[in-house]
Amino acid sequence: MEKKTNALTPTLTTEEYEAQVARLEQQVAELSAKLKWYEEQFRLAQKKRFGASSEKTDPNQLELDLFNEAEVLATPKGEEPPMEKITYERRKPAGPRTAKLDHLPVETVTYELNEDERVCSCCGNPLHEMSSETRHEIAIIPAQVKVVQHVRKVYACRRCEREEIRTPIVTAPMPNPIYPGSLASPSSMAYVMTQKYVDSQPLYRQEQQFSRLGLSISRQTLANWMMYGAEWLSLLTDRMREHLLKQDILHADETTLQVLREPGKSAETQSYLWLYRTGRMGPPIVLYDYKPTRNGEHPRNFLSGFRGYLHVDGYSGYHKVQGVTLVGCWAHARRKFDEALKAMPAGQPKTETAARQGLEFCNQLFAIERGLRDASPEERYAVRMERSKPILEAYLAWLQKQRPRTLPKSLLGQAIAYSLNQWDKLTAFLQDGRLEIDNNRSERSIKPFVIGRKNWLFANTPRGAKASATIYSMIETAKENGLNPFQYLKYLFEQLPQLADPKDTEALDNLLPWSPTLPLVCRTTQS
Numbered sequence: 001m002e003k004k005t006n007a008l009t010p011t012l013t014t015e016e017y018e019a020q021v022a023r024l025e026q027q028v029a030e031l032s033a034k035l036k037w038y039e040e041q042f043r044l045a046q047k048k049r050f051g052a053s054s055e056k057t058d059p060n061q062l063e064l065d066l067f068n069e070a071e072v073l074a075t076p077k078g079e080e081p082p083m084e085k086i087t088y089e090r091r092k093p094a095g096p097r098t099a100k101l102d103h104l105p106v107e108t109v110t111y112e113l114n115e116d117e118r119v120c121s122c123c124g125n126p127l128h129e130m131s132s133e134t135r136h137e138i139a140i141i142p143a144q145v146k147v148v149q150h151v152r153k154v155y156a157c158r159r160c161e162r163e164e165i166r167t168p169i170v171t172a173p174m175p176n177p178i179y180p181g182s183l184a185s186p187s188s189m190a191y192v193m194t195q196k197y198v199d200s201q202p203l204y205r206q207e208q209q210f211s212r213l214g215l216s217i218s219r220q221t222l223a224n225w226m227m228y229g230a231e232w233l234s235l236l237t238d239r240m241r242e243h244l245l246k247q248d249i250l251h252a253d254e255t256t257l258q259v260l261r262e263p264g265k266s267a268e269t270q271s272y273l274w275l276y277r278t279g280r281m282g283p284p285i286v287l288y289d290y291k292p293t294r295n296g297e298h299p300r301n302f303l304s305g306f307r308g309y310l311h312v313d314g315y316s317g318y319h320k321v322q323g324v325t326l327v328g329c330w331a332h333a334r335r336k337f338d339e340a341l342k343a344m345p346a347g348q349p350k351t352e353t354a355a356r357q358g359l360e361f362c363n364q365l366f367a368i369e370r371g372l373r374d375a376s377p378e379e380r381y382a383v384r385m386e387r388s389k390p391i392l393e394a395y396l397a398w399l400q401k402q403r404p405r406t407l408p409k410s411l412l413g414q415a416i417a418y419s420l421n422q423w424d425k426l427t428a429f430l431q432d433g434r435l436e437i438d439n440n441r442s443e444r445s446i447k448p449f450v451i452g453r454k455n456w457l458f459a460n461t462p463r464g465a466k467a468s469a470t471i472y473s474m475i476e477t478a479k480e481n482g483l484n485p486f487q488y489l490k491y492l493f494e495q496l497p498q499l500a501d502p503k504d505t506e507a508l509d510n511l512l513p514w515s516p517t518l519p520l521v522c523r524t525t526q527s
Contacts, residue, residue, distance in 0.1 A: 033407050041343070101136060145215045148185060150174060176497035179228050183217075186493035189229045192222050194486040197468070197475050198448075200455040223464070230467035232496045237473045239508045240285050241302075248308040249279035249434055251442035252299055252318065255450060258458040259465050262292055271462075273469060274298055275446045279311065281434050283514040284480035286445045288469035290462070296320035309432065311439045314422055328425030329439035334362035336415035343411050354402055355412050358419075361395040369437045377433030384430050392427055395419075445476055474513075481513040488513065488522045 012020070118127040152174040160167040178186050195201040201209075203219040203226075210217050244250065256270040265271075272294050277286045291298040296317030303310070303321050311327045312318040318326055337359040344353070368387050372380045399420050406413040419426065429435040449472055459465035478488045492511060499507055510517045 033409070036407070036410065101138075107139070143191075143209075143213065145210065145213045175494070178232070178493045178497055179225065182221075182225070182228075184225045184228075186490045189225050189493055190486050190489035192225055193229060193471055193475070193489055196226070197452060197471050198485050200452040202455055223460075226471065227463065227467050229493065230470040232493065233470050233474045235496065235502055236492070236508060236511060237287060237470050239505065240473070240477065240512065241287060243283065243512075244276060244278065244285045244287060245303065245306045247278050247282050247285075247306075249281060249311070249432075250303070250306065250308065251275075251277050251279060251311040251439055251445075252303075253313065253439065253442040253446050254294060254315070255446055255453075257290065257453065257465060259292070259460075259462055260458055261461045263462075265292065271465065272298075273446075273449060273465075274302065275442055275449075276302060277442055277445050279309075279434065279436065279441065283512075284477060286476040286480055287473045288449065288476075290465040290469040292462070309428070309435055311436060311442065312425070313439055314418060314425075325428060325431070326425045327428040327435055327439075328422045330362060330365060330426060330429075331438035331440050331443075333415070333419050333422065333426060334359060334366070336411070336418050337362065340411035340415050354406065355415070357398065358395075358402075358412075358415060361391065361398065364391050365437060375433075379433070381430075381433030384433070389430060392430075396423065445480075448472070448476060478513045482524050483513055483518070483522050484524050488518070491519065491522050 113127070119125070120127055152172040154172075155170045156167055159165070178184055178189055192203075192206060195206050196203060203222045206222060207217065207219045253275045254272050255275075257273045258267070258269075259265075259271045260267045262269065262271060271290065271292045274289045274291060275286070276289065276299075278284055289298070289302050294315075294317060297320060299318055300320040300322065303324070306321075307323045308325070309327050310318065310321060310324040311329065313329050313332050337355050340355040341353070341359060344355070365388055368383065368391075372383055375383070399416055403413075403416050403420065406416055408414075408417065429437050459468060474489070474492075475485045478485050495511060496502070501507070509515060
């Protein structure tokens with residue numbers, strides 16, 4: 001019987017079937033790759049949300065896991081390592097708690113027996129003081145609010161008044177106020193700034209705190225204090241920028257900031273706070289600069305006149321900065337392999353994966369840098385050329401070998417592509433022993449702003465954002481130079497209004513955070 005063919009079913013040739021199968025296989029491969037990418041993103045998001053944030057790994061992991069674990073760990077002929085018994089005595093050190101209190105003022109309360117109680121219960125003879133027992137407690141004095149009333153006397157001559165001679169009037173000198181016409185004092189303005197920009201207390205919480213202390217003052221008034229105080233501090237931040245641009249090595253970074261009333265932008269649009277700071281050489285200077293966008297023209301304009309090395313991350317906008325050598329960040333390169341490793345499925349062995357190998361190449365470089373922490377620039381340069389350069393050459397060969405084997409959009413593929421695309425910047429640290437292997441210095445400096453942003457969330461106006469950038473610049477630079485932020489700001493607000501010429505660079509230099517002329521009260525007491 002002849003088989004009937006359905007007229008609706010098209011007849012395909014062998015070549016057409018093979019082409020259709022190839023298309024379907026390609027679609028399956030693409031969907032599988034996309035599914036794998038989504039699974040990686042999901043696992044990485046779960047790790048970031050619920051897992052440990054540390055990126056630390058065993059610095060010897062590459063040697064142990066990949067190459068010669070048995071040879072490194074095994075003892076000759078399987079023997080147990082010899083045991084050694086050590087016996088010694090030592091004097092018990094003084095309590096660390098007592099040592100940490102040495103720099104604090106001490107109030108002594110003495111407890112004694114009355115004269116009629118200093119009699120021996122056994123024989124009735126008088127008792128003498130044999131020894132004493134001491135315990136320490138920490139007493140806290142909460143913040144207090146008081147009114148300082150400034151009264152200056154005005155003097156005149158009685159004789160001139162009686163004889164109707166020209167009467168000279170002499171007024172006692174009085175320091176200029178920090179904010180004329182307001183209740184702000186150097187201490188109150190410094191306190192509000194420190195609470196917000198050091199302890200991340202929004203102004204509305206400070207308003208409530210002042211209310212509990214018996215002072216009714218609105219957050220709008222406090223905001224005005226911040227704006228006005230920032231204008232004084234800008235005299236110093238402008239001078240600090242001049243010193244910053246004279247350095248040979250700088251670090252830069254940026255983070256987002258929401259400004260509600262930015263002209264021409266919606267309230268939801270992100271603005272940016274840029275960070276520029278010095279490296280391990282020279283006086284510590286930390287400057288923040290508010291800008292409405294992430295355009296590369298902003299670091300180009302801010303760093304105009306700077307010639308040297310600039311530590312950055314992988315953002316391409318820094319390429320617009322002219323006349324500088326960009327130095328990449330190995331912490332970013334390492335982090336991408338760490339994320340690829342964390343995003344692997346649970347239960348899958350991770351010791352011999354490509355992500356682990358890439359991570360351990362980075363670990364080897366960081367291990368060398370840890371050993372060079374106290375080395376001179378010349379020593380650091382020599383060791384890097386001897387030990388780090390061969391690792392970089394091996395790493396580059398490994399990257400080029402792994403790239404065609406890895407899906408470009410996977411986390412591992414992105415980690416490999418990042419290192420290859422940033423290679424010139426990542427290897428630039430070999431050029432000078434003063435350079436650092438990462439840009440963590442700028443990330444540490446921008447972290448206080450990120451923490452504060454979680455509490456006060458946004459700035460209301462661009463003027464407020466600029467004021468915040470100025471205040472953060474002074475506070476973070478003060479902390480880097482070992483100063484007490486509150487005492488230092490208080491001192492500045494006492495001295496700045498008294499300057500005869502606010503543009504006098506010599507007078508301003510005496511007030512900068514690294515000036516040796518600052519009073520001891522401004523410095524943080526080390527325990």
